[in-house]
Amino acid sequence: MATLRSPAISLLRLVCWEKITEANRHMTAHPVNALGLIGLTV
Numbered sequence: 361m362a363t364l365r366s367p368a369i370s371l372l373r374l375v376c377w378e379k380i381t382e383a384n385r386h387m388t389a390h391p392v393n394a395l396g397l398i399g400l401t402v
Contacts, residue, residue: 371397
């Protein structure tokens with residue numbers, strides 16, 4: 361899990377999320393946005 365968590369946090373910081381906890385909550389509530397970050401569309 362740590363192998364996946366580190367790149368995920370780096371990606372969130374790259375797109376200007378400063379508060380990782382807030383970003384996690386947002387991406388959990390809006391999974392389409394999370395998929396868009398990695399280039400997948402629904």
